[in-house]
Amino acid sequence: MDVYSKETRSKVMSKIRSKNTKPEVVLRKALFASGFRYRINYSKLPGSPDIVLPKYKTAIFVNGCFWHGHDGCKYATIPKTNTKYWVNKIEFNKARDKINVIDCVRLGWKVITVWECSIKRMTKLNNQIVNKILLIVKNKKSRIYYL
Ligand SMILES: [Zn+2]
Numbered sequence: 001m002d003v004y005s006k007e008t009r010s011k012v013m014s015k016i017r018s019k020n021t022k023p024e025v026v027l028r029k030a031l032f033a034s035g036f037r038y039r040i041n042y043s044k045l046p047g048s049p050d051i052v053l054p055k056y057k058t059a060i061f062v063n064g065c066f067w068h069g070h071d072g073c074k075y076a077t078i079p080k081t082n083t084k085y086w087v088n089k090i091e092f093n094k095a096r097d098k099i100n101v102i103d104c105v106r107l108g109w110k111v112i113t114v115w116e117c118s119i120k121r122m123t124k125l126n127n128q129i130v131n132k133i134l135l136i137v138k139n140k141k142s143r144i145y146y147l
Helices: 006-017 022-033 083-106 116-121 128-139
Strands: 051-053 058-063 110-115 144-146
Touching: 022 051, 022 058, 022 116, 022 128, 058 083, 058 116, 058 128, 083 110, 110 116, 110 128
Parallel strands: 058 110, 110 144
Antiparallel strands: 051 058
């Protein structure tokens, strides 16, 4: 059985889906504090990346672990009811995410996917993700990263 009733589940899901979700805001604030300037929900690129660093031609997708199917993540547990529906939906999202990443890369952009759970682990004292992003945009040559 699903731990939530059908009603609560759909509320929980719509909360997860909404824009300006908390992990994204946390990351944005940390980036800003580190001197990054960015655009958000950038519709000129495939998949409308959540955060774009124009100066570094880098697009950042902040992925909710459930919706985007973070493999092996405790936040990505498939509900026990309507399992087939959720599996299909999430597989579809994953496939679409991959295409968006590749399309952005083809346009000459670096793409960093940051998982929600990584941001949840980030604290003010532990800005590991921002440091990694800094390293990637300034020094790294490859185009695709998952944090
Ligand atoms: Zn995760």
